[in-house]
Structure formats: structure tokens, C-alpha cells
Amino acid sequence: MKKNASQSAYQHAYESIRDKVLNGEIAGGTKLVEEKLAKELGVSRTPIREAIRKLEQEDLIQDKRVVLPTEKDMREIFQVRILLEGFAARASATYMSEEAIEELQKCVDIGRNGTTEEIMKANKAFHEIILDTNNNKVMIKIMDRMQSIIYLFRKTVVYHKRPHLIDEHDQICQAIRNRNPEEAEELMKKHLEADLAFFLHFMGQN
Amino acid sequence: MKKNASQSAYQHAYESIRDKVLNGEIAGGTKLVEEKLAKELGVSRTPIREAIRKLEQEDLIQDKRVVLPTEKDMREIFQVRILLEGFAARASATYMSEEAIEELQKCVDIGRNGTTEEIMKANKAFHEIILDTNNNKVMIKIMDRMQSIIYLFRKTVVYHKRPHLIDEHDQICQAIRNRNPEEAEELMKKHLEADLAFFLHFMGQN
DNA sequence: TTAATTAAAATTGTATACAAAATACAAAAT
DNA sequence: ATTTTGTATTTTGTATACAATTTTAATTAA
Incomplete structure (x- = not known):
């Protein structure tokens, strides 16, 4: 075993394959052949x-x-997301620390001025900060499992620069800052619904 | 390879280990050693x-x-359950077929008159019918995973018949029958909260 | 042409080998 | 007696071998 990589072969394989699928490098429907991937990844x-x-x-x-997720899959994922992240936003209005709120605000600012790459990261962080504030490991894990597919969304939404996306983040941030749980939840739900609608709109065209 | 078993070794291993864990044959906290299990299962x-x-x-x-689920784990699981099953109850009030409502009612009736074994099954079915009505595969899968842990948790506690449990089911069933989404959701949430409280009460004693 | 048959090749499931990493344990040092 | 150190032992991660199965392609029969 002459390993030079810092991470395990398994971890490396997992990430590589996942990313290839998500970036469309491996098209939907493709049969994955173990031997072939093994050679490719060494x-x-x-x-x-x-x-x-x-x-x-x-x-x-x-x-x-x-298998690339179907429209139904997307709707189902969002139905869950809306419930969980809506709740997390509500909890955040009550429990989020001032420092975390500053972090959140930073994500919004990057969303306005950053590069596409930075925006992608900041948007992810925005949702993560809120989720983490709720401090529910089970919930975090559930969301984690959906990340791959959510990544697909985020790419579409950021790449096509959905209008108002950052404004919505800003509003949510304000509601949390104002310690208004109802509003934070409501805004988060609306935000996610708009995200889904935008994504499905693009899906329909391609 | 001299296979005589009908199912694959992997499937066999998966089911055996899972069952041993759920039955408490392998106690919580035990370290699973691959070689040992391999020998055991041949x-x-x-x-x-x-x-x-x-x-x-x-x-x-x-x-x-x-895993050895803690009280915190249970609280977290129930926070999620309340959101998801609450939503499913709400949707059920709108979408559940008359036949399914009859099924639901049957579960309630068995809950009043059946044997302990039957009651256990009926209670499980009650929640399943509502969840299935919402027709969200992602949600169903999430609940499924939590079911295993809940089962594991329950294992450590003697199963007592909680007062009002069936009455609550009955009320939820009525709300669905009356096509009242708000009430169905509210009652389901209350029901699950009571369930958790009862659980934790018994946990504290043992 | 299409359908059926079969031989060859590709692919998978499982077992096994072995070095690296983790763990347990005894002896030595404090 | 506790901590430290070194050594044996166990356990894991990964590679590889091989038989069983599946897929593909070619050939023949309809």
C-alpha cells in the first residue's frame, strides 16, 4: 500500500464520483463500471x-x-426542506447569537458582490448557519443526505442568477435580527418555494 | 464459491446484523468486529x-x-417527526380517500379491543396510513430510518400502555374525516408531544 | 428481416492476502 | 501506584484472484 493521498481511497472515490455525477460529467442513465472507475481514480x-x-x-x-432526480423528487425534497428549514429559521430568530447573525449578514453581502464561486459557497453557508442554530443533529443529517441534490439546485439558481434571491436572504436575516420568529419562518418558506419554482421553470425548458 | 443460500451473502449479512441489533441481541455500544461477524454468519x-x-x-x-440513543436523540427525532407527521396529517385531511379513512378507523378500533400484539401493529399502521397519504417518498424514507432508532429506544423501556393514546388517535381520525386540516395537524402534533413526554418519563425511571 | 441460440467477453460477488493503523498489555521508569 | 514506553495482537483498509452471472455479439434458423 503506497498511499500518498491524505484522505482514504474510499473517501476520494466517493467525492470524485459524486462530483462527476453532479457536474454532469457522468450523464444520467450511465452504468457505473467498477473496474473502469477504479482505473480512472487509481x-x-x-x-x-x-x-x-x-x-x-x-x-x-x-x-x-x-439517476438524476425527477421533478417529483425535487418537489418532495422541497416539501421536506420547507418544513425543516422553516422551523430552523423560526428557532434562529429566538436563539441565534449576535456573532452568528453577523456571519449570516456576511453571506448576504458576498451574495451581492462575490464571484459565482463565492456566491455558491455563501448561499450554502447561509442555510447552514440557520440549520446549525437549531442544534438538531438528526435534522442536520437529514439535510446532509439531500445536499447532493440540493447542490444541483443551487448551481442552477446561482448560475442563472435568480432575481431577488439575495434580497430574500437579506429579509430573512433581518427577521432573525429583529427576533421575529413568525416572519423568519414565513420568509424562509417563501424563499424556498421561489427557489423550487425557478428551478422547475428551467427544468421544463431543457 | 459453493453457494446454497437463495439470497446474496450481503443481503443475508445485512438482515442478520440489523435484526440482532434491533432485538438487542447485540447490545447498544457494542463494537462490531468484521472478522467475528464473518465467522458467525459463515x-x-x-x-x-x-x-x-x-x-x-x-x-x-x-x-x-x-448506537445507544440518548434522551437528546429522542427529542431531536420527535422535533422532526412533529414537523413531518404534522404536515402529513394536514394533507390527509384534504387528500385521504374514504376507504383509507375506514382503514384508519379500524386501527383505532383495534387499539381499543385488540391484544397487545395487535395494538402495537395497529398503532404503527395508523401513523403509516397518514404518512403514505401524503405520498412523499423522501419523507417516508426519513421516517423509516427514524423508526429503527425509535424501536431501539423503546427496547430499553418496558412498553406501557399510555393513557389517552387511542383517544388521541380517534380525534385525529375524526378531524381527517371532517376534512379539517388545521385541526388534524394540531392534534397530531399534540399527540406526538404527549408520546415523547411519556417516553422520557419512563426513561428517567430506568 | 426478425427471432432464437450460443459462444465470447465483460462485470460482478465473494473470498482471501497483506500492510498499515489501532488497540491492548506488559515491563520499565517515575 | 501511576505514567510511560515498547511490543505483541487485533482490526481495518485496500488490493487482488477467481468463479458465477450478466451482457454483448455473432451465428443460425425461421
Whole structure:
């Protein structure tokens, strides 16, 4: 075993395959062949296998085939997101520390002025700060499992620069700062609904 | 390879280990050793490994150890349950078919007159019918995973019949029958809160 | 042409080997 | 007696081998 990489072969395989799927480098419907991926990534089949199993759990792969989420899948994910993140926003209005609120505000600012890459990161962070504030490990894990698919969204939304997206973040941030739970929840729900609608609109065209 | 079993070694391993964990045959906190399990089940480490990975995804195992759910875990799970099942109850008031409502009512009736075994099943079915009515696969999967942990938790406590449990089910059923979404959601939330409180009360004693 | 048959190749499931990492344990030092 | 150190032991991660299964392609029969 002459490993030079810092992370395990399995972790490396998992991330590589996942990213290739999410970036469209591996198209939907493609059959994943263990040997082929192994050669490509310079590892043996064993870690590839485990990576595939994990991706299967995340519903990105089924039967060794890449499955891109359908519109129904997206709607279902958002129904859950709206409930969980809505609640987290409400809790945030009550519990978020002043420092965290500053962090949140920073995400909004980057959203206005940053590069696309930075905006992607900031948007992710925005939602994470709110979720983390609720301090529910179970909820965080559930959201984590949906991240792969949410990433797909975020890309569309940021890349096509959805109007008002950052304004909405700003409003949510204000509601939290003003310690207004009802409003924070309501705004978060509206925000997510708008995100979904925008995404589905683009889906329909391609 | 002299296979006589009808199912794959992996499937067999997965089911065996899962059942052992859920039945308490493998106690909470136990470290799972691949080689040992392999010998026990008469297969090699490879399928055992994959089974463990899967169980890790299902939160029944963490770091090769059988999880030991804490009170905090239960609170967190119920916070999520209340959101998801509350929503499902609301949707049920709008969308549940008359036949499904009859099924639901049957669960309530069995809850009043059945044997302990039957009551357990009926209560589970009651929640399932409502969840299924919402027709969200993502949500169903999330609940499914939490079910295992709830089961594990319940294991440690003697199962007592909680007062009013069936009355609450009955009320929820009525609200759905009356097509009253607000009330259905509210009652479901109250019901789950009471459930948690009862759980934790017994936990504190043991 | 299409459908059925079969041989060859590709792919997977499982077992096994082995080095690296983690753990347990005894002996030495404080 | 406790801590430290070194050594054996266990356990894991990864690679590899091979038989079983599945897929593909070619060939023949309709």
C-alpha cells in the first residue's frame, strides 16, 4: 500500500464520483463500471464499491446506474426542506447569537458582490448557519443526505442568477435580527418555494 | 464459491446484523468486529463490510458501534417527526380517500379491543396510513430510518400502555374525516408531544 | 428481416492476502 | 501506584484472484 493521498481511497472515490455525477460529467442513465472507475481514480475496486453503495443510499445511483432526480423528487425534497428549514429559521430568530447573525449578514453581502464561486459557497453557508442554530443533529443529517441534490439546485439558481434571491436572504436575516420568529419562518418558506419554482421553470425548458 | 443460500451473502449479512441489533441481541455500544461477524454468519468480510456501511447510513451503527440513543436523540427525532407527521396529517385531511379513512378507523378500533400484539401493529399502521397519504417518498424514507432508532429506544423501556393514546388517535381520525386540516395537524402534533413526554418519563425511571 | 441460440467477453460477488493503523498489555521508569 | 514506553495482537483498509452471472455479439434458423 503506497498511499500518498491524505484522505482514504474510499473517501476520494466517493467525492470524485459524486462530483462527476453532479457536474454532469457522468450523464444520467450511465452504468457505473467498477473496474473502469477504479482505473480512472487509481484505486482498487474495493473502495469504489463502497462509494457506490453510499451513493446508492443517497439515491444518486440505483442499480449501478446514475439517476438524476425527477421533478417529483425535487418537489418532495422541497416539501421536506420547507418544513425543516422553516422551523430552523423560526428557532434562529429566538436563539441565534449576535456573532452568528453577523456571519449570516456576511453571506448576504458576498451574495451581492462575490464571484459565482463565492456566491455558491455563501448561499450554502447561509442555510447552514440557520440549520446549525437549531442544534438538531438528526435534522442536520437529514439535510446532509439531500445536499447532493440540493447542490444541483443551487448551481442552477446561482448560475442563472435568480432575481431577488439575495434580497430574500437579506429579509430573512433581518427577521432573525429583529427576533421575529413568525416572519423568519414565513420568509424562509417563501424563499424556498421561489427557489423550487425557478428551478422547475428551467427544468421544463431543457 | 459453493453457494446454497437463495439470497446474496450481503443481503443475508445485512438482515442478520440489523435484526440482532434491533432485538438487542447485540447490545447498544457494542463494537462490531468484521472478522467475528464473518465467522458467525459463515461468509467473508467483504459482504459484512457492506452490510455495516449500510447500517451506518441508517444510523443504527456509528463508528462500528451499535448506537445507544440518548434522551437528546429522542427529542431531536420527535422535533422532526412533529414537523413531518404534522404536515402529513394536514394533507390527509384534504387528500385521504374514504376507504383509507375506514382503514384508519379500524386501527383505532383495534387499539381499543385488540391484544397487545395487535395494538402495537395497529398503532404503527395508523401513523403509516397518514404518512403514505401524503405520498412523499423522501419523507417516508426519513421516517423509516427514524423508526429503527425509535424501536431501539423503546427496547430499553418496558412498553406501557399510555393513557389517552387511542383517544388521541380517534380525534385525529375524526378531524381527517371532517376534512379539517388545521385541526388534524394540531392534534397530531399534540399527540406526538404527549408520546415523547411519556417516553422520557419512563426513561428517567430506568 | 426478425427471432432464437450460443459462444465470447465483460462485470460482478465473494473470498482471501497483506500492510498499515489501532488497540491492548506488559515491563520499565517515575 | 501511576505514567510511560515498547511490543505483541487485533482490526481495518485496500488490493487482488477467481468463479458465477450478466451482457454483448455473432451465428443460425425461421
